Amino acid sequence: MLKAPDHQVAGHQAREGQLGPLVDDSGRFYKPLQNNGRGSKELAFYRSFFSDPRVPHHIRRFFPRFFGTLVVEASDGSGPQSHLVMEDLVSGLDRPSVADIKIGSRTWYPHAKEDYIAKCSKKDRETTSLTLGFRVSGLQIYDEDNEAATGGFWKQSKKQVQGFTAEDVRGTLRRFASSNPSAATAATADEEPDCAFAAVVYGGSGGILAQLLELKAWFEEQTIFHFYSASVLLLRGNGATEAARVKLVDFAHVFEGDGVIDHNFLGGLCSLIRFISEVLCGGSDGRPHPEKSSAAENGGQG
Amino acid sequence: MLKAPDHQVAGHQAREGQLGPLVDDSGRFYKPLQNNGRGSKELAFYRSFFSDPRVPHHIRRFFPRFFGTLVVEASDGSGPQSHLVMEDLVSGLDRPSVADIKIGSRTWYPHAKEDYIAKCSKKDRETTSLTLGFRVSGLQIYDEDNEAATGGFWKQSKKQVQGFTAEDVRGTLRRFASSNPSAATAATADEEPDCAFAAVVYGGSGGILAQLLELKAWFEEQTIFHFYSASVLLLRGNGATEAARVKLVDFAHVFEGDGVIDHNFLGGLCSLIRFISEVLCGGSDGRPHPEKSSAAENGGQG
Numbered sequence: 001m002l003k004a005p006d007h008q009v010a011g012h013q014a015r016e017g018q019l020g021p022l023v024d025d026s027g028r029f030y031k032p033l034q035n036n037g038r039g040s041k042e043l044a045f046y047r048s049f050f051s052d053p054r055v056p057h058h059i060r061r062f063f064p065r066f067f068g069t070l071v072v073e074a075s076d077g078s079g080p081q082s083h084l085v086m087e088d089l090v091s092g093l094d095r096p097s098v099a100d101i102k103i104g105s106r107t108w109y110p111h112a113k114e115d116y117i118a119k120c121s122k123k124d125r126e127t128t129s130l131t132l133g134f135r136v137s138g139l140q141i142y143d144e145d146n147e148a149a150t151g152g153f154w155k156q157s158k159k160q161v162q163g164f165t166a167e168d169v170r171g172t173l174r175r176f177a178s179s180n181p182s183a184a185t186a187a188t189a190d191e192e193p194d195c196a197f198a199a200v201v202y203g204g205s206g207g208i209l210a211q212l213l214e215l216k217a218w219f220e221e222q223t224i225f226h227f228y229s230a231s232v233l234l235l236r237g238n239g240a241t242e243a244a245r246v247k248l249v250d251f252a253h254v255f256e257g258d259g260v261i262d263h264n265f266l267g268g269l270c271s272l273i274r275f276i277s278e279v280l281c282g283g284s285d286g287r288p289h290p291e292k293s294s295a296a297e298n299g300g301q302g
Numbered sequence: 303m304l305k306a307p308d309h310q311v312a313g314h315q316a317r318e319g320q321l322g323p324l325v326d327d328s329g330r331f332y333k334p335l336q337n338n339g340r341g342s343k344e345l346a347f348y349r350s351f352f353s354d355p356r357v358p359h360h361i362r363r364f365f366p367r368f369f370g371t372l373v374v375e376a377s378d379g380s381g382p383q384s385h386l387v388m389e390d391l392v393s394g395l396d397r398p399s400v401a402d403i404k405i406g407s408r409t410w411y412p413h414a415k416e417d418y419i420a421k422c423s424k425k426d427r428e429t430t431s432l433t434l435g436f437r438v439s440g441l442q443i444y445d446e447d448n449e450a451a452t453g454g455f456w457k458q459s460k461k462q463v464q465g466f467t468a469e470d471v472r473g474t475l476r477r478f479a480s481s482n483p484s485a486a487t488a489a490t491a492d493e494e495p496d497c498a499f500a501a502v503v504y505g506g507s508g509g510i511l512a513q514l515l516e517l518k519a520w521f522e523e524q525t526i527f528h529f530y531s532a533s534v535l536l537l538r539g540n541g542a543t544e545a546a547r548v549k550l551v552d553f554a555h556v557f558e559g560d561g562v563i564d565h566n567f568l569g570g571l572c573s574l575i576r577f578i579s580e581v582l583c584g585g586s587d588g589r590p591h592p593e594k595s596s597a598a599e600n601g602g603q604g
């Protein structure tokens with residue numbers, strides 16, 4: 001009954017005999033408990049988060065529902081293994097568009113081992129994490145007009161998103177709210193992403209911007225958790241007729257806040273909010289359409 | 303007519319033949335133009351900041367007024383040298399209490415040289431910059447009751463503030479708004495800083511918290527400047543009968559924002575705001591008085 005998810009855009013994938021997450025047909029997502037301590041840390045986070053009375057009820061909806069652990073057959077054929085069981089966030093969404101955005105200028109935490117810090121620092125500097133306070137980790141956007149050519153989704157490879165510039169990130173956030181997400185690629189270089197869904201996906205009282213601002217208000221106050229290397233998922237269904245959702249995922253590096261706010265996450269979140277506001281309202285300089293991005297060109301060549 | 307400032311709490315000091323800033327008796331502060339490029343960068347910042355129409359008028363008041371450059375005799379006796387001439391921020395304040403707080407989890411900027419990054423990273427990790435998003439760089443608090451013993455001010459040496467823990471920072475922000483700032487040192491270990499001036503210094507529509515929130519709102523929007531290694535100065539006069547002031551200083555490492563918010567500064571500023579809110583409103587856990595800090599003990603021994 002378990003299978004590899006159809007709409008996973010980042011992280012280890014359960015394909016070709018690899019170990020990765022699985023989904024069932026009742027809306028549950030099974031994530032293998034990693035042996036290196038990350039799995040048990042993520043499990044500890046879910047348990048403490050949902051039992052902590054200091055977490056306001058309205059904030060819990062930004063996190064995947066958690067159902068405990070279950071031993072199931074691992075995707076790599078290595079036999080039964082313990083999995084975290086949580087809500088499958090794309091379940092029920094028709095042709096889901098998904099952007100995985102890793103938040104924080106710094107993905108490493110104080111007191112980490114030096115080699116881990118060096119590895120993370122290098123990646124933060126090679127990607128937009130350092131400069132923008134976040135980076136795109138994965139991406140698929142439903143592309144109605146190119147269902148035959150693209151298999152229905154405009155995607156970018158891991159390597160492509162890792163090479164994103166600030167302008168590529170701007171383009172991505174525009175594409176995410178466009179009916180023609182593959183516009184301004186080599187094939188259609190004269191066309192721009194139309195941002196047709198921006199008002200409904202990003203705007204309004206239930207839109208992504210309002211949800212991010214609600215999260216931000218909590219991060220300005222909460223000193224319980226520090227989230228390193230966690231992601232904001234932006235989700236929407238086909239044609240934006242289904243509500244857009246914001247979710248937080250990946251909690252293998254969550255630490256106690258010790259009475260201090262998570263200024264690293266908050267700063268990055270504010271930067272993302274500023275980028276999305278720009279799509280919704282035009283640039284701060286009144287420039288509504290940024291130049292064609294190099295990501296778009298890469299996308300066309302890829 | 304020029305002399306070393308009486309109330310400088312951080313940075314190079316014009317004493318014992320060293321090169322440092324000078325003041326006159328008409329409220330102006332003369333900062334030597336450093337030869338290593340920092341001086342010219344700071345000069346360029348002042349010129350662009352005050353001539354940039356995108357900077358709202360109400361934001362300019364957080365920056366020292368700038369009067370240009372002037373060649374005057376340098377404090378180290380090396381002869382005439384160019385100085386930046388700006389507003390002396392403590393001028394007109396009776397017995398000024400001053401806290402210099404360097405904002406940002408990271409004091410280095412992208413594209414800096416590797417040895418500079420390494421030097422700054424080390425200091426960020428050794429101080430509270432990494433964990434709190436800011437560090438105390440200098441401090442003097444008027445101490446009415448101990449005028450004879452302390453010369454009128456409770457101070458901490460550069461070495462002491464560099465060793466501050468989060469709890470020391472909490473204590474400092476309480477002392478800054480107390481009539482007995484040297485309380486809870488070895489001599490008076492049974493007494494706590496009374497926070498007698500917290501409501502008037504930190505609270506109210508003209509208080510430090512309101513000013514910091516106004517700055518924060520600007521940093522959530524502005525993508526013009528990124529401030530590395532700049533400080534927020536908190537200032538108040540004797541007994542808090544004079545208005546408390548917030549100022550930004552030290553602009554030798556300001557860079558163009560290129561359409562991205564200064565998430566590093568903003569995150570640290572939000573963290574400082576959270577600490578000051580805690581002094582004003584009690585801790586988030588309802589604990590009004592943090593334990594005696596180790597800084598206090600160090601202060602008593604020093």
